Amino acid sequence: MDLETFWFCLIVVVWAMYFLLEGFDFGVGMLLPFVPRSDEERTHALRTIGPVWDGNEVWLVVAGGATFAAFPEWYATMFSGFYLALLLILVCLIVRVVSFEWRAKSETPGWRVTWTWANTIGSFGASLLWGIGLSCLLYGVPIDSDGDFTGDLLDLFSPYSVFAGIAVVALFAFHGATFLTLRTTGDLHDRSVTAARRLGLPAAVLGAAYLVWTVVVAMDRNDKDLFPPALPAAVGIAALALAVVFLLVGRSGWTFAMTAVGAISLVVTLFVSLYPRVMVSSTASENSLTVDSAASSHYALQVMSVVALIFVPLVLLYQGWTYYVFRARVGSERVDAV
Amino acid sequence: MSSLAVTTVDLARLQFATTSLYHFLFVPLTLGLAPLVAIMQTIWYRGGDEAWLRLARFFGTLMLINFAIGVATGLVQEFQFGMNWSIYSEFVGDVFGAPLAIEGLAAFMLESTFLGLWIFGWDRLSKRVHLATIWLFALGSWASAFFIIAANSWMQRPVGSTVTDSRAELTDVWELFSNRFAIWAYIHVLLVGLTTAAVVIFGVACWHLVRGRNQELFRHAAKLALIVGVPISAVNLGVGSQMGVIVTDYQPMKIASTEAQWDTCQPCAFSLFQIGGFTVDDQTPSFSIQIPHLLSILATLSWDGEVQGMNELQAADESQYGAGDYIPPVRTTYWSMRVMAYAGTLVFLVLALGAFLYRRGRLASTRWFLWLGVASIPLPYAAALAGWVLSEVGRQPWIVWGLLKTVDANSPSVSTATIATSLGVFVVLYVALLVVDVVLMRRYARIDPPEVGGEGDEFALPAVTY
Numbered sequence: 001m002d003l004e005t006f007w008f009c010l011i012v013v014v015w016a017m018y019f020l021l022e023g024f025d026f027g028v029g030m031l032l033p034f035v036p037r038s039d040e041e042r043t044h045a046l047r048t049i050g051p052v053w054d055g056n057e058v059w060l061v062v063a064g065g066a067t068f069a070a071f072p073e074w075y076a077t078m079f080s081g082f083y084l085a086l087l088l089i090l091v092c093l094i095v096r097v098v099s100f101e102w103r104a105k106s107e108t109p110g111w112r113v114t115w116t117w118a119n120t121i122g123s124f125g126a127s128l129l130w131g132i133g134l135s136c137l138l139y140g141v142p143i144d145s146d147g148d149f150t151g152d153l154l155d156l157f158s159p160y161s162v163f164a165g166i167a168v169v170a171l172f173a174f175h176g177a178t179f180l181t182l183r184t185t186g187d188l189h190d191r192s193v194t195a196a197r198r199l200g201l202p203a204a205v206l207g208a209a210y211l212v213w214t215v216v217v218a219m220d221r222n223d224k225d226l227f228p229p230a231l232p233a234a235v236g237i238a239a240l241a242l243a244v245v246f247l248l249v250g251r252s253g254w255t256f257a258m259t260a261v262g263a264i265s266l267v268v269t270l271f272v273s274l275y276p277r278v279m280v281s282s283t284a285s286e287n288s289l290t291v292d293s294a295a296s297s298h299y300a301l302q303v304m305s306v307v308a309l310i311f312v313p314l315v316l317l318y319q320g321w322t323y324y325v326f327r328a329r330v331g332s333e334r335v336d337a338v
Numbered sequence: 339m340s341s342l343a344v345t346t347v348d349l350a351r352l353q354f355a356t357t358s359l360y361h362f363l364f365v366p367l368t369l370g371l372a373p374l375v376a377i378m379q380t381i382w383y384r385g386g387d388e389a390w391l392r393l394a395r396f397f398g399t400l401m402l403i404n405f406a407i408g409v410a411t412g413l414v415q416e417f418q419f420g421m422n423w424s425i426y427s428e429f430v431g432d433v434f435g436a437p438l439a440i441e442g443l444a445a446f447m448l449e450s451t452f453l454g455l456w457i458f459g460w461d462r463l464s465k466r467v468h469l470a471t472i473w474l475f476a477l478g479s480w481a482s483a484f485f486i487i488a489a490n491s492w493m494q495r496p497v498g499s500t501v502t503d504s505r506a507e508l509t510d511v512w513e514l515f516s517n518r519f520a521i522w523a524y525i526h527v528l529l530v531g532l533t534t535a536a537v538v539i540f541g542v543a544c545w546h547l548v549r550g551r552n553q554e555l556f557r558h559a560a561k562l563a564l565i566v567g568v569p570i571s572a573v574n575l576g577v578g579s580q581m582g583v584i585v586t587d588y589q590p591m592k593i594a595s596t597e598a599q600w601d602t603c604q605p606c607a608f609s610l611f612q613i614g615g616f617t618v619d620d621q622t623p624s625f626s627i628q629i630p631h632l633l634s635i636l637a638t639l640s641w642d643g644e645v646q647g648m649n650e651l652q653a654a655d656e657s658q659y660g661a662g663d664y665i666p667p668v669r670t671t672y673w674s675m676r677v678m679a680y681a682g683t684l685v686f687l688v689l690a691l692g693a694f695l696y697r698r699g700r701l702a703s704t705r706w707f708l709w710l711g712v713a714s715i716p717l718p719y720a721a722a723l724a725g726w727v728l729s730e731v732g733r734q735p736w737i738v739w740g741l742l743k744t745v746d747a748n749s750p751s752v753s754t755a756t757i758a759t760s761l762g763v764f765v766v767l768y769v770a771l772l773v774v775d776v777v778l779m780r781r782y783a784r785i786d787p788p789e790v791g792g793e794g795d796e797f798a799l800p801a802v803t804y
Contacts, residue, residue, distance in 0.1 A: 051458040054409065055451035058442060064416045065439035072431020072505070079420025079427070080749035086421060087760045090414055091767060097410040098771060101403060105778055148424075149751045296432040300508040304436055311443045319451055325462050 003301040004291040007070040008278070010308055012271040014063045015134070019168075019263040021056035024256075025049040027176015029096065029123030030169070032116050035180065035195045039112055041188045046100065046119075047330045048183040053100065055319055057093070069304055073147055073294040074278045081141060081149025082133050085156055089129045096122030124169060131168030134267075135161045138214065138274050140221055140282035147289055155282075160217055167210035168266065171240075174203035175259040178243070181252040185331030196255065200247045204240035207262055211236045211269050218273030222280055229273040236265025349757040350422040350748045353764065355730070357414050359723050360768050364408035366722050369483055369528060370535025371401040372476035374566065376469075383469050388790045389555050396787040397539060397559075398472075402457065403778050407771055409450070414764070416442075422757065426737055426747035433499045433508045434489050437515075441485035449478030483531075484524050491520035493738050494729070495588040501741060522577065522584050523729075529574035530725070534718040536567030537685060540692060542783045544711030547702045552786055560701060564693045571686040578682060578725075579636055585732075586637040586645065589739060591655070591664060592732035593637055594648045596671045598623070604644035608632030611676075616669040621649075659740070666734040674727040681721035688714045 001009075028049050036042040068075040079086060095118045103115035139160050142151035177199050180192035211233040218224040243258035274280070278294055281287035295301065375398045382390035416438065420427050452474040459468050492499070498513030499506045508514065540563035543556040586593045594600075598609060600621040607628040615623030634643035648665050655664035692711060695701040701708075737744040 047458075051454035052451075054454055055447065057409075058447045058450045061413065061416060061446055062439065062442040064420075065435065065442040068416075068420065068427065068431050069435030069439040072428050072435060075420045075431060075435070076424035076427035076749075079417060080422070080424035080751050083421050083749075083752050083756055083760070086417055087763060090417060091763060093413060094410040094767060094771070098406050098774070101406040102774060102778065105403075105781075296435070297507040300432045300436060303508065303511045304439060307436075307440050307444065311440075311447075315443065315447050315451075318448075322451055322455055325455065326458065328462075 003298060003305065004295040005276075006305065007066070007295070007301055008271070008275060008291045010312075011063065011066055011070065012268060013312070014059055014066055015271070016264045016267040018056070018059035018063055019267050020260050021059060022053070023127075023172045023263040024175045024179040024259075025053040025056055026123040026127045027172040027174065028180060029119045029176070030127070030173050031176055031180070031195060032120050032123075035177070035191050036188055037191070039109075042112075042116055043104070044184060044188055044330045045180060046103070048180060050100070051326045052319075052322060054097075055322065057097075066304075066308075070296055070301060071278060071289075071291070071294040072296060074289050077143065077147055077149050077279060077289060077294075078137070081143075081151070082136070082156065084153045085129050085133050089126050089133070092122040092125035092129070094122075096126070123172075127169045127172045128165040131165035132156055132161045134270060135164035135214070137279050138217055138222060138270055140280035140288075142283045143279065143281035143287045143289070144283060145287050147287070147293070150283065160213055163206075163213065164210055167206040170199070170203040170206045171259070171262060171266065174199040174243075175256075175263055178247070178252060178256040178259050182256055183329050185329045189329075193252075196247055200244045200255075204244050204262075207240045207266065208237040211265065214269050214273055221282075222273060222277060223285070224273055229269060232265050232268040232272055236262055236269060239265060346752070346754045346757060347745050347748045349754060349761060350752075351744065353422060353757060353761045354418060355727075356761070357411065357418065357764055357768070358730075359726060360772075361408065361411040361415055362722060362726055363719060363772075364404050364411065365483070366527075366531040366534040366718065367404045367538060368401060368408050369479055369531025370533070371397060371404070371538070372472070372479045373532070374535050374539065374562070375401055376472040376476050378562070379469055379472055383465055389558055391790055392555060392787040393559055394472075396785075397542075398456075399782050400538070400542075400779060402453075403775065403782060405453070407775055410771070411768070412446075421760075422749055422752060423737075423747050424749035424751070426742065429505045429742055429747070430493075430738060431505075433492060433496075433506050433514065436508060436511065437485040437489040437492075441482050441489075445478050445482035445485060447478075449475055449482055452478060480528065483527055484520075487524045487527055488515050488517065488520045490729075491517050491523050494523075494733060495519040496738055496741055506738070506741060519584055519588060522581055526574065526577050526581055526725075529570050529577055530718065530722050532566060533571045533574055533682075533685060534722065536563045536570065536689065537714055537718045539563040540567060540689065541712045541715040544708040545784070548705055548708035548712070553702060555787060557702065560692070561696065564689060564696055567689040568686070568693045571682070571689055575679075575682055575686060578679070582636050583639055589733070590646045591648065591651045592666065592671070594646055594651055595666045595668050595732060596675045596728065597633055597637075597645065598668050598672045599633070599645055599647050600649050601647040602644065602650050603647065604634070605631050605642040606633035606637070606645045608636060609672075612672075616672065618665070662735065662743075664735060666732050671728055671732045674724040674731065677724035678721045678728060681717045681724065685714065685717045685721065688717070 028045055032042055032045060036045045064075070067078070099115040099119040099122065103112060103119070106112070133156065136156050139158055141149060141155050144150050174196065177192055177196035181189060181196055184192055215226065215229045215233050218229045219226065239258045239261035243255050243262060246254040246258060276291050277288045278291055279289040375394050378390050378394035378397065382388065382394060452471045455463070456468065456471040456475055459471055463471065492514060495517060496506065497517050498508060498510040500509050539559055543560040543563060546552050546556040547560070582593065597606075598612065598615050599606065607630045609623070610627040610629060612623035612626035614620055615626070631641055633645055634640060637643060637645050648668075652664050656662065688710060691707065692701065695704050695707060733739060735743050735745065737747045
């Protein structure tokens with residue numbers, strides 16, 4: 001495998017980690033006003049993701065940095081082209097970041113409601129917009145022969161990309177609900193199970209439909225064959241189907257494992273459908289950015305590869321340990337201390 | 339066409355300046371408080387004195403309120419290069435992207451993950467492992483600063499790279515990271531962080547002392563702040579001065595502009611204050627206070643050193659790079675340097691006086707000084723922000739020194755209206771965040787640190803609860 005392809009794979013891994021991890025903490029955020037019934041339960045729900053959400057979000061920072069370093073032209077065209085969408089994502093994420101910290105800083109009901117909804121809207125908005133934005137890489141946006149974006153915000157909206165946004169929202173909500181079933185106790189746990197059951201089937205259907213549509217778009221607009229894109233799509237569809245089955249038989253751990261595979265499969269299917277392109281041009285297919293045309297020099301990629309091979313496993317190790325440390329369920333016995 | 343393009347670049351610059359300076363309101367306190375809170379917790383861990391545990395949790399809470407906005411606004415910085423500066427991004431990504439990506443993966447990841455462990459790990463981890471988490475958080479924040487400074491220093495002094503016809507390419511990563519500019523700038527930023535944290539801790543301690551509250555506890559805090567703050571702020575004046583020497587070596591135009599030095603001088607006097615003399619058409623100040631030889635000493639470390647003037651440098655740059663204006667905004671660089679240096683000196687003087695009073699046992703009873711201590715909290719912030727204005731404005735017209743001009747670097751596909759929109763959004767959002775942040779910081783700086791394990795000890799749980 002050449003270095004350009006290796007870096008493309010690494011960026012897929014980073015986005016997959018982002019969808020897998022931030023996916024459930026976005027999901028918990030989206031469910032915050034609905035599944036917990038009291039302020040106290042909302043605090044519990046937030047505390048299930050409290051120790052980890054920030055680390056999860058760093059995968060996005062890494063995705064941005066890695067794209068900048070390994071594929072400068074991709075980074076430049078995507079970030080300047082998706083300007084207003086990214087601005088909205090930033091606003092969502094900023095509001096959400098501070099909501100975690102600030103919600104607890106006053107007992108006033110109005111304050112609590114404000115920051116609860118700030119977290120929910122931030123989580124929802126960022127999920128929706130990432131779904132739309134990333135799917136546009138494949139669906140195609142106007143790019144001229146210099147590799148510059150020539151469209152506007154409306155070019156990001158197509159039936160496919162909007163559907164992608166909705167599918168991502170649904171899947172993250174489902175993913176978050178299954179996470180809550182694993183990490184809560186008592187009434188909150190029971191209601192999380194109910195929420196997961198209500199969300200499971202629609203989310204799985206939307207996710208599966210998105211995966212199929214992605215393969216169709218890949219063949220239709222990106223000159224790909226049925227294989228390999230159909231492979232990760234099939235894995236994703238199977239995982240989502242199994243998630244619903246495990247949910248019905250009450251195996252929460254397995255359900256979560258399957259929604260995790262589902263979240264990863266969205267990313268993998270999308271990027272496998274893209275490769276070797278990184279951004280499809282709807283103006284003319286030869287204007288599309290490819291891993292080769294957008295990549296950094298060989299030496300820069302070598303240096304970055306050494307760094308990645310050392311630090312990616314290390315990060316996975318200590319983040320995994322964090323999840324082990326905070327494996328206990330968050331329940332009512334800890335309420336008095338809030 | 340050209341006037342329109344100028345507007346777009348101006349707005350993009352204004353947005354970058356606004357969001358970067360705002361981000362840096364929060365960075366130094368995190369850089370400084372992280373190790374200082376770790377030290378407080380270590381003293382408690384080793385000696386068992388619960389006062390230090392209470393202090394670690396008290397200042398840890400302030401650190402977290404501060405850190406949240408730092409994280410939120412840091413993401414904007416990373417996205418902004420691609421959003422507003424796509425030509426720049428394409429040109430520099432091969433070199434500049436590497437430290438940015440390494441920062442995320444190797445440093446920020448460590449910082450964020452171990453902060454989560456620290457906040458929520460009080461009752462989940464052994465004391466020793468829990469202590470390690472705050473140190474790893476501090477390590478992450480310091481490593482993070484290094485990679486960001488290394489990236490910025492490459493823009494100031496591009497080394498370890500070569501320029502092909504279309505972009506800069508990395509040729510030697512070791513040179514990139516051992517850039518002399520980066521090493522000194524990094525030390526400078528760390529010391530700024532520690533000084534800021536010392537001043538904040540000292541100011542908060544003064545407030546409690548003047549109110550006669552938690553005397554014993556905050557005498558400890560004041561002592562730690564002085565032990566750290568006095569030598570660090572003094573050393574930092576020296577390091578800042580060394581930065582001047584480095585800039586003289588690599589960015590002579592920046593130093594000439596900073597000193598409003600139009601003609602080459604030898605020996606050179608340092609202008610403490612002047613009226614006029616800031617534009618090409620008005621090169622002689624109508625009034626100035628000068629110290630003979632001081633600029634020679636500061637810029638070249640010799641009594642009679644020569645400092646090149648802007649007129650000579652402008653002529654040299656024109657013959658090297660072609661026609662154009664190579665002089666940065668003189669008034670801005672001149673005054674930002676002085677705000678930085680004077681505020682930095684004041685910080686040292688306040689802390690040194692505090693140490694003197696402390697040694698005499700009169701700190702807690704000298705009320706006017708305690709109020710001065712509280713009032714000094716903005717000083718390190720003023721110095722730090724002025725320092726960045728100096729560093730970035732002084733680099734103009736270049737975005738990468740000698741390689742790429744700022745006017746050639748913005749995103750061609752992004753319109754003026756789009757940037758105006760995002761600038762407006764950021765300003766509104768950031769002002770709102772600042773208001774809430776200041777209110778929260780004030781409130782949590784004024785609470786009485788709860789007894790450990792006592793009635794209503796909310797710290798049986800995390801330092802910050804949610």
